[in-house]
Amino acid sequence: MGELGVVDSFTVTFIVRRFNPETDSEPHWQDFDVEMYSTDRVLDGLHKIKWDQDGSLSFRRSCAHGICGSDAMRINGRNRLACKTLIKDLDISKPVYVEAIKGLPLEKDLIVDMEPFFAAYREVQPFLQTSAKPKKEHLQSVEQRERFDDTTKCILCAACTTSCPVFWTDGQYFGPAAIVAAHRFIFDSRDEEAQVRLDILNSKEGVWRCRTTFNCSEACPRGIEVTKAISEVKQAAIRGVRR
Numbered sequence: 001m002g003e004l005g006v007v008d009s010f011t012v013t014f015i016v017r018r019f020n021p022e023t024d025s026e027p028h029w030q031d032f033d034v035e036m037y038s039t040d041r042v043l044d045g046l047h048k049i050k051w052d053q054d055g056s057l058s059f060r061r062s063c064a065h066g067i068c069g070s071d072a073m074r075i076n077g078r079n080r081l082a083c084k085t086l087i088k089d090l091d092i093s094k095p096v097y098v099e100a101i102k103g104l105p106l107e108k109d110l111i112v113d114m115e116p117f118f119a120a121y122r123e124v125q126p127f128l129q130t131s132a133k134p135k136k137e138h139l140q141s142v143e144q145r146e147r148f149d150d151t152t153k154c155i156l157c158a159a160c161t162t163s164c165p166v167f168w169t170d171g172q173y174f175g176p177a178a179i180v181a182a183h184r185f186i187f188d189s190r191d192e193e194a195q196v197r198l199d200i201l202n203s204k205e206g207v208w209r210c211r212t213t214f215n216c217s218e219a220c221p222r223g224i225e226v227t228k229a230i231s232e233v234k235q236a237a238i239r240g241v242r243r
């Protein structure tokens with residue numbers, strides 16, 4: 001902040017990895033100089049490029065407030081949400097590199113095909129399954145609810161899965177986000193199909209592919225302990241579920 005009520009502004013160089021499937025055989029990097037305020041986020045910079053310099057720049061975003069999970073991208077080599085990455089927290093004496101998340105098919109610029117990611121998510125049956133028919137609420141103690149609280153916070157941004165070296169080399173691996181979704185129901189005291197999900201994740205492309213590199217936990221914009229959730233699912237696959 002400069003003078004009272006005046007927000008500092010400066011020029012930030014963004015270097016964006018571009019790809020147009022209609023004209024390019026390979027992606028390439030393109031520089032943009034953008035006038036930014038210290039209160040801006042990387043998403044604001046991308047908007048300024050799109051609105052003022054090159055309308056063809058393509059990226060996904062919706063809520064702009066860290067809730068919808070649609071703007072995960074690699075910023076200076078790290079998976080982050082563009083809408084939660086403040087310019088003032090980056091070293092703007094150097095250019096800011098922005099590219100699409102890795103390991104999913106590149107469609108255009110910062111947009112990837114999310115279908116393989118959502119296919120793995122669907123496969124773990126991420127919904128409550130119970131034969132109980134309570135007349136009112138389906139009650140749960142505070143402790144039972146806390147058991148899976150962390151994994152309820154997932155916004156399906158794919159930052160974890162696409163930061164995982166196993167996923168980069170083996171696109172068949174379910175990936176951290178699908179295991180987080182399974183964890184959320186496996187440890188829910190109201191659910192009756194934990195074993196079905198554990199059998200799915202006990203398969204060749206399931207939890208045992210995880211090499212505990214912790215990239216996923218570091219990437220998660222919701223602060224979910226992703227690696228811990230994966231190890232809890234591994235333990236449940238061996239010893240059964242302890243809720």
Ligand code: SF4
Nearest residue numbers: 154155157158160220
């Ligand atoms: S666990 Fe975190 S990083 Fe992974 S999809 Fe969910 S919110 Fe995104």
Ligand code: FES
Nearest residue numbers: 064066068069083
């Ligand atoms: S735009 Fe919704 S999480 Fe960033």
